[in-house]
Amino acid sequence: MIDVHDLSKRFPDLHQGEVVALDGISFEVRPGEVFGLLGPNGAGKTTCLRLLSTILRPTSGTASIDGKDIVEEPDEVRARIGFLSGTTGLYDRMTARETVEYFGRLYGLSEEQLSESIERIFTTLSIHEFADVLTIRLSTGMRQKVSIARTLVHDPPVLIFDEPTTGLDVLVARAVLDTVARLRDEGKCIIYSTHIMREVERLCDRLAIIHRGRILAEGSQRDIMAASDQPDLEEHFFDLVSRFESTLAEVTAEIGQEPQRDAGEVNS
C-alpha cells in the first residue's frame, strides 16, 4: 500500500549550504501491519512522512500510496490517508465535534456517514463527555484524542503517525498505542515514526532504522536482531548509529567533504 522508492529531499539552508534531509530511501508497507520509522531527532522521519502526505514535494525518487503517486495525484493521496503528528494543531475556537465534522465534510463524507462515523469514533475514544467543549479548554490528552478522531473520521486505508505520543502522559500515550494496535488489527496500513524504543518493541511488525536521511537497517524486529550481536534493539540502534558516524567521519576526512549518495553506500 505504501511504496517508497529512492526518495530524496534537499533543502537550501543559509548556514549549511544544502541540507540533505532524505537521501534515497526505499521501503514498503503492507496493509494490516505497523511499519516503524525509528531514529533520533533530525534523522529525516518527519520529512519522510511529510513527503508521503504530500505536504512537501520530493527532490527525486517516487512514492505511491494505495496506487496513487504522491507527485502526480496528490489530492487522491490525501483523500486516502490519515495524518497525525505533534505539530498538527487544532482550531481553538471550535468544539471537538465541530472540528471532526469540519474535516469529515472536507473528506467528502455525507451527513449520514459523518454522524455515524463520529458516533462510532467518539464512543471508541470516549470523547462524548467533552464533545461540545471548545478546544482551547481541553487538556492535552483530550486534544490528542480529538486529533486522532480527526485522523480517522473518513476511515482511511492508510495511516501516518509522526511521534503521536509527544508530550502526553503515560496513560494517554498507552491509550494511543492501543488505538494504533487496534487499527492495525482492522487491516489498516500504518506507518509510525518515533524515537522511543518501547513503542517500537510493542507495536511495530516491521521497522526501519533511519539516521541522517538514510536507512541503516530494515526488516522485522526478529530479522534485525538476528543480524546483530547486540542484546536488544536499543543497543543495536546505538551501535548502528555510532558505527555510521565513525565511518562517515573517516570518509569525510578522506575525500575532504561529506559524501553524497552516489559515492556509494557508506554502510558497507
Place this chain on the structure above:
Amino acid sequence: MTRPEKPRLDFRKIRIIFGRELRDQLRDRRTLFMVMALPVLLYPALGIGMLQMAVVFSERPRTVVVLGSESLPQPKLIEGSAFAARWFADPGDALRLKVESVEQLREDPEIGRRLEIARRVHDLYRQRLQLIGSAGLNSGRRPSKIESPLQELNEQINAMLDDAGIDVLVVIPDGFGDKLAEVNRLIAGRERIAEDPSEYPRPMILASGDEKSLIASRRVERVFDSWEQELLRLRLEAAGLPSSLPSPVDATVVTVIGSAQESALVWSRLYPVILVVMTVTGAFYPAVDLAAGEKERGTMETLLISPARRIELVLAKFLTILVFSLATALLNLVSLGLTATYMLQLVGAVNPNAEASVAAPSILGMLWILVMLLPLAALFSALSLALATFARSTREGQYYLSPLMIVVMLLVAITAAPGIEIQPFHSVLPVIGPILLLKELMVDPTNADLLAYLPAVLGASFAYAGLALWWAVAQFHSEAVLFREAERFDLRLWLKRLWTHKPSVPGPGGVLVCLSIGMLGQLILMQPLGTWLASIPESERPRAAIWALIAQQLLLFLLPAALLAATLLTDLRRTFRLKRPTATSVVIAIALAAALHPLVSELMRHLQWFFPPGLPEGSQEFLETMLGPSQPAWLVLLAIALTPAVCEEFLFRGFVLTAFDRPGRRRMAVVLSAIAFGAVHMLPQQVFYATLLGLVLGLLAIRTQSIWPGLAFHFTFNGIAVLRERWTASEQLPAWSDVFLSVDGDNLLQFNWPLLAIAAVVSVSLLVLVCRWPLPRTAQ
C-alpha cells in the same frame, strides 16, 4: 506515465472552508468589536468631541500694529481697538483682529513698547528695500551676493515680530490722508494733470512667514479692500463721476450647479480616500490572522493534509477576507456619512453664512460607491493575503501593512491632484482608475460618457486582483514560505555564499537588481544628460545625443546583466542563450519582424486615442532632428536598431527570461520577461507595444533556445522603423508600390490594406511555425 487531467475546482470544499473561516473570525469577539462596533461608535464620538473642541480651541484675536494712524483719511478705518465693523463681510469678524495704534497709548502703555518695536521693524524693512534696490534688479532671481544679508534681515524682522507678539504690521505713510484729498480735488476740478499724481507712497501690510500671521494679514488685506472701495466711491461722487467708472466691463459670473452636483463635490473628494483606507485596513488584519496566524498556531499543517487543494484553500481564505474588507468599508462609510451629514447640518443651523450646506450624495452616487468598492476590496484582499502568507508570524505580518498603506495612499494622492480627470489611459491603472471614475460618477451618476469607462475600469481592476490572487496561490505552493522558520540571517555569510556557491543561472533577485538599475538609472540620468547636452553647441547636439543614447543603453541594460552574470553565475552560455542558431531560425525571425512591423504600427496608429499625448513638442522636434536625415543612416541604425537589439535581448531574453524559466513555467517566464521589457520604457505607448513584442521575442528565444534569432528580429523591426522615419517625400517610390504604400498628410509612409493583409497572413503562419518548432530533447 500519462499525466492525469488537471482536476477542476471543488466549490463545495471552498464553501466548507470559507464557512468555517468566517464563523471562526466571527467568534473572535475582539475582531468583531473592532470591525463592527467601533466605527459605529467612533465617528459620532469624534463628532461630539470636535464640537466640544471648537469651543475650547477657538482662535485668539490677532494683533495688528498700525504705524502712522494719524495720517489716515476719512472715513474711519479704525474704531477703538479694532477695524471698523462695516469693512467686514461678517461684522463679528472685526473682533478677531486687535488693532493697536498710537491712539490707544493712553489706555495701555504696553502698546507703546510694541509701537517702538514696530518702528524698528519698519526701519529694518527700509534697509531691506534698499538692499534689494541696490542689487539693481526688478524681478527674477536674486544675485547671490545679497542673498545672505537679505536672509539675515528677514530673520531679524521675523524674530522681532514674533517676540513682540505682532502678527501684522501696517504702516501708513506720512501725509497719506492729505495726499489722497489732494488727488480728489484735482480730479473733481477736472484739471489736466501733467504727471500722475497717484505716484505717492502707499500703505504697507507686513506679515512674517508664520501661518497665523499670514492668515491675519489676508484678513487685513480684505479690510483694506473694502475700505478702498468706499474711498473710491466717495472720490467719484465728489467729482460728479458715475460709480461705474472703474469697471467698464464688470462681466457677471454665473455658475449653474444642480443641487445634487453642489453637495456631491465635497463628498467626491472625501469618500474615495476613506473608502480606500477602510478597505485596506478591513482586509489586512483578518488576512494576517488567516495566513500568518494559521502558521503560528500550527493549524496550517492540518489544513494542508486535508484533501482540499492549495488553490481552494487560498480562494476560501480570500473570500473570508473579502467579506471583512467589504463589511469594514461599508460600516465606516455609512457611519461617517451619517455623522458628517448631521454635523454639517448643525454647523449650518448655527452659522447661516457658512459655505454651501451639504447634503448626502444621491442614491445613485452611493450605488456607485458600492460598485467600485468590489474590485478595490478584491485587490486589497488578495494582496493582503499574499503578504500575510509571506510573513512568518502575525507580528511580522502586521509590519507589512505600513508599506502597503503608503503605496496605496500615494496612488490615491495622485487622483486628488486638481484638474485630473478620467482618461482612457488612466482607467486601466490600479486603484487610480476606479477612484477617478468614482469621483466623477458621484457628481454625475448617469453620464453616458463616464459609463463607457466602466468595463475597462472594472475589467482592469479585477485583472489586478486576479494577479494578486495568483501570487497568493504561488505563496501557498512554496515550501520555503509555508514552513519558514526564524532564520538567523547573517549578512557576511550570505555574501560569502554568493561567491562560493554560485548558481548556474540567475534568479529573481538578480532580475530585480538589473531592472532597478535600468529604470532608476534612466530617471537619474535624465537631468545630468539634459544639462550636458545643453552645454554642447547646437550643431553638434544631435550627434552627441545619439552617442549618449548608445552609451546609456550599454551602461544601464547590458553592463549590469553582464557583470552580474560574469561574477555571480557559472553558466553564462545558458544564461544568455548563446547557442548558435540554425540559419532557418534567423531567417524566420527576420521575416517575422518584417511582417509584424506594418501590423504593429497600424495598431498603434489606431490606439493613439487611448494613450496620453507622448513627448512634449520641443522634445519631439529634437528627436526628429536627432534621428532624421541630417545624421548618417549607419549611426542612427547603430543607436536605434543594433544597440537596443543587443542590450535588450541580452538582458530580457537572456538574463531575465532564464531567471524565470523553469520546467512547466515556460509560458509564465515569457510573460514575465515581456512585462519587464515593457516596464523599462518611458512612454505608455512604448510600454504597450514593447510588451506585445516581448511576448513574441520570448517565444522565439524559448523555442529556438537561442537569443540570436530574437536579436535579428529586434534589429530588423527597429531598423525598418528607422528607415521608414527617414524616408522623405522627395524620394520617389516605384510605381508598383502604390498598392502597398501611400503617403499621408504628415509626409509619412503608411501601409495600405493589401500590404497589411499579406503581412497578417505571413505573421500568423510564421508564428505558428515558431510555436511548433521542435525543441531539442534535453530542454523538455
